[in-house]
Amino acid sequence: MLPGKTIVESEWWERMIRSNMKLGVSLVAAVTLALLSLGSGASAQPVVGGVIGASGLPVPRFVSLKSNQVNVRRGPTVEHQIAWMFKREGLPVEIVAEYENWRRIRDADGAEGWVYHSLLSGRRTAVVAPWDPGKLYELHSDDSDNSRVTASLEAGVLASISRCTGSWCRLSGSGFDGWIRQDRLWGAYPGEKFN
The missing domain is CATH 2.30.30.40 (SH3 Domains)
Known part of the structure; x- marks a missing residue:
C-alpha cells in the first residue's frame, strides 16, 4: 500500500491497475490481430502451402527459367544480395512462395532463393x-x-x-x-x- 493511502484507496488502485492491465493486453492483442490481418493481403507476405499466391496462381507450382542468365537473390528485393546465378534457359524450378512481384523458387537440388517474376515462364519443362x-x-x-x-x-x-x-x-x-x-x-x- 502506498504511504498516506487508506485501504479503500489501495483496493481501488489495485482494481484500476488490474483493469488497465487487462485493457492493455486486449489492446495489444487487437493491434496485433489487426496488423496480422492487414499483413495477410496478397502483396504483403509470402504465400506458401497449396494456396493462391499474389499472382492469382497456385503455390507451389512448377515453372521454367525464361533466360539463360537469372540472378537468384537472398530476399525479395533488388537490395538483397545475389546468392547465385542460373545459366540455363528452360530449367524447371518450383515456386514455393510469392511476395509482390517476387517468387521464391526451389531447384532440383533443393536450393531456394528469390527471382523477379518476369524472369520466369509458365512453359513446362523437366x-x-x-x-x-x-x-x-x-x-x-x-x-x-x-x-x-x-x-x-x-x-x-x-x-x-x-x-x-x-x-x-x-x-x-x-x-x-x-x-x-x-x-x-x-x-x-x-x-x-x-x-
Missing part, C-alpha cells in the same frame, strides 16, 4: 532424374511400359513437357519425343495432370 546421375531412362512411343522404346535419355537431360496423365508425361527435346514415367522427372508433381 529434368530427367537429376537425383540419379549417369543412369539411362527409356522414352516410350505411348504412355505404357508395353509400348515401343523410342530413345534412352540420360539422367539430367532437359526437355519440354507437353502433357502429363498423372503417371506418364510426354517429353520432347533435341532429337527425341515420347513418353516417360512421371516419377522420373523433376518438373511435374506425382499424380499431376495437364495438357
